Structures are given as C-alpha cells and as structure tokens.
Amino acid sequence: MSEASEGKHGVQSIEIGMQVLRALAGGERAMMLKDIAAIAGMPASKAHRYLVSLIRAGMVEQDRETSLYDLGPLALHVGLAAIDRLDRIQLGLNAIAELRDRVNETTALSVWSENGPIIVRGERPRRAITVNVVTGTALDVLSSASGQIFAAYLPREQISKLIETELSEGRAPVGADSWPAIETMFERVRQTGISAVSGYHLVPGVEAVGAPVFNAGGDITLTMLVVGIQGMFDMRPEGQVVRELIAAANTLSERLGSSRRIVPA
Template identity: 55%
Template sequence: MRVLRAMATGQRAMMLKDIAAAAGMAPSKAHRYLVSLIRSGLVEQDPANARYDLGPFALSMGLVALDRLDRIRLGQNTIAQLRDEVNETTALAVWGGDGPVIVRWERPRRPITVNVTTGTTGTTGTTLDLLSSGTGLVFAAWLPQQATAALLAREMTSERLPEALRSKQAVNALLERIRSQGYATTASYHYVPGVAGAAAPVFNVKNEISMALLTVGVQGMFDCSEDGAVVHALKRHARQLSERLGATLYAGEPISAVYPDLSLPG
C-alpha cells in the first residue's frame, strides 16, 4: 500500500528510486513489491524508459469507486460532524447554474440559530448571491470565469454591496485573496441582515470545485476570524471531504493553484 500510495500521489510515471524514496523503503524492497503489483495488474512498466505507473486493474478499481461515490451523502456526514464540532448551523451547497444552491443543512444545539432554505438546482428562491454570501464567493473564486462572469457583473451594480466591491478590480482582488486563504467569509454585507457566514470549497477527483461547506451564525455571536476555531474546523473538514472525493491538490500544491489566472474580463 505504501508503494501504491507513493505512485498515486506522484501524479506521473516514476523511476524505481523515486518510488522507493516516496515509500520510505530501500529500492530492492520496493522492486520486489513492484514485481508482485505488476503481476496483479495494479502496476505496469514502460519498457521504453523503465518507468512504473498504475496499471489497468488500478484504473478499473478507481472507476468503480467513483461510480459508487455519493458526494451528497458524504457531504451530509461531513456537515453533521462539523456541526457537532462548532455548534453552529452548517450546510452543503452545490452549483445550480445560476448560483449556489443549499441542498443539506444541520441545526446546532443552541437556543438562537440561523435556519437556511434547501432546494434543488433550478428551484426559485434558493439560489445564493455570489458577492454577498460566503458560499457564493467560494464558487466565484474557483469556478471557471465563463460560469460566473455575467452573474458577477450583474451583482456589482447592486446598491446592497459596499462601494468598494462595485468594480472589477476590487472583485478580482477579493477572489484572489479567497483563493490564497482557502475560504471566504461575509458579515456586514451578508445577503441576510444580521447573519455572518464562512464557506470553504470541496474539490473532486479532477481538482475542480464540486461543492462548498458553509457555516452561518448570528452576527456578533459568530466567530469567522481566520485564527478562530470555526474557520479552522471548516477548512479541515473541507480538505478531508475533498480528499475523500479523490482530490489531490492538497498533496503539496497550494489550493490557489487550481485556477491561478481567474479574473473578470476587461
């Protein structure tokens, strides 16, 4: 398993010495394992350059695992665990074409809570704004430009937004900062007055944003600071869920590198 894990995280065909180093074992020992793995179909070797890569049986196993993977079920379990840890309202959102849609949520065990509305993609009244919700900012930061440019341009004309966010340069700078820090927050200009929230992206096997985890609370009672327990827990659970869905960008590559050149046109 150490050999297979080393090859899977290597993201390319590898020489024996590199596999051995990544697996933390002597090359002679790694070679014995590789011979057995080749016989099983989990590994193959290119005779032209002697490099090893994952074999056809490993590919078949991966495809079967992806086919059986239920991202919403896994996300439901994650937001329940996050709720138990931070005791705040937590939710799961997916992209609905015209914006993020909350599909699951968990109520905290406290007397004053923030409830959220769930729906399916395309359901009227459940789509979140991009610039006035942490969830929207997360999708705006990591979705391809063509998916969000028109929505962002329309929202920038809203008088509900701070004056500082009504320009392309300001929005681009904000989204770049979100990609750098790995999460987004909103408070003073949240689309629901008196509510503060934080959200983090969840990536899939293609290292593309698949969902967003979010937690919301009453403004003034909700800690969404970078060093706070809520944000730390949110980012940790988002990372763990991403890895469960097959994302590999956390294995040494910064989260901002997924879409490093996104910006609004003009």
C-alpha cells in the same frame, strides 16, 4: 488460527503492498524505484518485490525504456469505478454533520446552479441560539460566502452574467461594485482558501465563512459553510471554526478523488 482471528488481523502482505501502491499513487508522474521505496518507508529490494506482484496484477506498470513505474490499467479501472460510485451530495451531507459536531455552529452545503449557489441542506448545532439555514435557498454570487467561493474558482464566462445582473441591480456589497474590485476579492479568496461574509443582506446579523470542495478533476464541486450570529461567531483565520472548516473541506475533496487542497496564505 480461527476464521474470526484471521478476519481481525487481516493480511499483512496486502497492507504492505498498499503502502507501495499509495506511494506511487501520490506521485504526479512515473517514479523511480528508490523514490517509491523512500516514500513507502522500506528498502528498495522489498519495494521491488511488491512492485513485481502489483505489475502481475495490473495495478502497476513499468516502462521498459526508462524503468520508471506508474499506475497500471487495473488501477485506472478501479479508480474510475470508485469515482462513478461516489455520491458527492451524500458525502457532503455527512461532512457538514461531522463539522457541526466539532464546531457547534450551524453548517451547510451548497451546490452551483445556472442561477448561482443553492443551499442543499443545513445542520443546526445543539445550542439555544442558532441560525437556521433553509434548504433550497438561492444565494447571491457577490454577497454570500458560498457565491464568492464558487465564483473565485469557476470560469468567468460561467459567472459573468449573474454578476452583471447583481451589479446592475445594486446588489453588490460595499467594495465590490466594479470588475477590478471583484477580481481582487476573488483573488483574495483563492489565496486564503476561504470567504468570510458578515451581515449578509438576506439575513441581517448573520455571518458565514465558506470553503471550496474539489472533485477528481480538480474543479470546484461543492461549498461547505459555517454560519453564525454576528458578534458571537469566530471567523478569525487562525480560529477553531476556520481551521476545522478547511480540514473538513480538504478531507471531503480527498474523499471525492481530488489531490487539490486549500492551502491558506
């Protein structure tokens, strides 16, 4: 077999071994052989042979008392190295560009700062009438989709001062002018996995829907947005825009090492 042919076909035993490792990594705790084999879709005897090799390589370890298998020290080292090399912003920019192509609407990425959410960049669709999202735009917490998403998942002490300022300055949206109402709004965001805002006061006639992106620690790290023109934008939970947004946010969270997912109510 030629080198080119070998390179194209790969090494099947490694691919099978990765099935076993992926099954183990998907569990939340140490696992029994039979459970690993079931998830990997192979007989327990076959899974055991691969686990032995993975143990020798340091990717898996086995508790001598319980016989349970878990990820080994090399797996931890590889995982930490991968996380350290991740560029969340670049991955996020790639994700919103791909999402823009799927929904043909303006998409954007935002991060949290000490002054609230800020737009990192927007991607305009290939259509005549669009919404332009300006890089560096600072958004309110209560009246923007991005702000509501971040605030729903961040600790209260990190957001309370900004919210108090917006309340005192009359910048809260209708129905969110008290802490009980605000907490209800945030709980709705957590239950649905998204925030939908219509008629944002900075840009009249604009609608936006946002979804959270989580990091390896399970904390919110970014918000992905789709922005459209009021009356011309589908924000229905079952619509294509929201479905594609949730799928894109979940994929990006997974890429960042998170097992946390948006599961709409």
